[in-house]
Amino acid sequence: MEIKVQNLVRTFGSTRAVDDISFEFASGNIFGFIGPNGAGKTTTIKIMATLDLPNSGDVFYDGVSVVDYPEEVRRIIGYMPDSLPDFRDIQVWEYLDFFARTFGLKGEARSRTLAEVEEFTKLGDIRHKYLAGLSKGMKQRVSLARALVHNPGVLILDEPAAGLDPRARHELRELLKILSEQGKAILLSSHILSELQDICDGAVIIEKGKLLSAGSLDKLCVNSPDAKATVTILIQCVKTSEARLKLLEHPAVTQVLIPKEGELQALISGGDEFVPPVMATLFAAGLPVMGFVRQAVGLEEFFLRITTGEVQ
């Protein structure tokens, strides 16, 4: 399945919450949707989940438009919001049963589907518990089960890991990997960028309603002009203090860190072509360089490089 977000615009009065955003991703991919608070992530996600309509532009799921055919789109998407189910008077199985019914699942088929979803999300042991009495991690699993109950081809997850402890985050990550392997297209927004880096194939970065960058992680963190603008080199050298001083003498080197004894991390502005002359200064000074490697830019670092942190 192919998901295309095309020139999406959503305004609230004079504020352009979403300003001409376009990106695409496909089945089997996990895409991170990143942006500072107030960037327009939730508005975009709401439009993608048919909960809101754009002023212009559209979202297509295998060519099916959210604007023209929201009913058809609802059958193929699963949406997990940042809020969690909190009913005092509904048990886990009743909650999932309700959503299975709303998607038209009947009789034996509904029972079997619920059993499968409960098994996948490990909710079997707590199926008779009331929602309000569950931990945050449990509620998150219920929320995921709800989004999966009609076996959607696309999953849209808004801040799924927010407030979860490390174990629950790990479990969620594993579940998402399995779902991706099953061929589902997953879009997830999150603030925990280091986690996104581990599971995402690509990312979409927005700020102030505008698209800053979109594509595979390789494209963003290695090949994009922003990633290339500053290069990080990890150098192994015994005389770290002398090497640091020598490196800082070069005008292209903006910062040198010593993560541990015998290792230096140098930030070189201007791109790859400045790496050989920088390294040449070390060799010329006769410093014993044991090895060096060009480090890829992390998603978090890339995000910080291209965003300003301003909100509308």
Add this chain to the structure above:
Amino acid sequence: MASSIKNQSNWSDWLNPVLVKELRQYFHNRGILITMGGLLIAQLLLLIIMQYRASENASDIYFRNGQMMFMFVAIGMGLAAFLICAVSSLFRFTEERRDRELDFSLISTITPNRIIMGKLLGAFIMFWFIAALTLPFMAIAYFLRGILVYDMLLFVLSIVPPIMIAVQLGILMGSAGKRYLYGPYYITMFLFGIYYLIIIILLSNMIFRTAGRPLAALFIVYTISVLFIGLLYALSVAAISARQANRMRPVRLFLLFALVMIPLLGVGFAWLDAQGRLQLASSMLFAAVLGGGIISAICATLAAYERHDPGLRVMLKCPEESIRRAIYLLTSSGAWGGVALSAIIMLLTAGLAWLLWSYEPTMGAVALEWCCPMCFFLFYAYLAVAVSEKQKVLSGWLIWMFVVIVFLIAPLLLGGIIAIGLKFDSQITLIATPFYGFTDYRYRGVVAYIGPFLAVLTLFIAVALRKKGVKS
């Protein structure tokens, strides 16, 4: 996961999913179970009191205790039903809206209409469940004598409409998802309760003293209640529909349906008239004029709260053919369509009033005079929509409130202050308000022309503006 499994249905699959969920929630809710327990305990205490009364005064046991016990049981049932069905509907829906749980229902294949219907039906079934809890005590009341089963049934039936109105109002206010609406809901229910108490007293007088025709009175109460619940229902569906969808269409269609059904009130009034002085046709026409005026006023007032244009999504589905296009626009979202529809209804109502006046002058004159004050609401709405379209700062509803204050409430207050404070004849201040009927009779004839004139004028301007808007 689901698609590979063969479907086998069972009986509950045919039920509305929201109804199934609501019933499960009712029986899991601790507060509701406590209220039910309280109702049972109160009835048991009542039984003990009745037993004590009977043992104290054996001669009084017949003809009084039965009716008294039934009344207490029925009042307890009404209160419990209000708390369990109505108040819990308000709480639950408010929380669902606040926690965005409703959003998940809306992104399934279930429609807003089925969501509201499921909630209403759930409350209706709970009402009869609560009634069933009181059945043994009603049976005891019957055996204490002084009351017939038929009378009991009629009385219980008279409790259903206010409870269902309270439920539907709770659902409508809950659809806003604001907890601060709990207070206004209680106040509204208190005022409505006082008003309905008078109806209950009148009805019980008819039922228990066999005076008049209680079934006719119940028919009138049910007709009004069903139409009112229908309006609240349509508004609730509109409230939870997508912002840019054709959300006012169910409301407009319901108002047209109500316009067709309102003559049933006339049937009720003719039935209630034991002397047979009221002719069925005149009564139906009179009811149509009364209802038509109110429906026109409601349609216009709601238009002031709407967006000006139907919106892109609505216009995409607009038919090409001119008559179908006009009907579609009149019954779709968009303030000008609402104003135009209101004016058409008002003109139709004025025509019916004139028809009634031609062969029943006394009733016809009252009907004609009724049209004018209703026209003022059309004028207020028109003014609000026109002004709000010219500027983008204030919304239509805010301007509507301002218009109502300037043209209705301020003259009324001014008149009151002048009359009471300065002891001076202030009737003239009411002349441009719907209360012009209270002014000097010499002006009333002149003012009566203002209403239909405003309706015609509003219609022409609304249609012209709508046409311009559609073209653009």
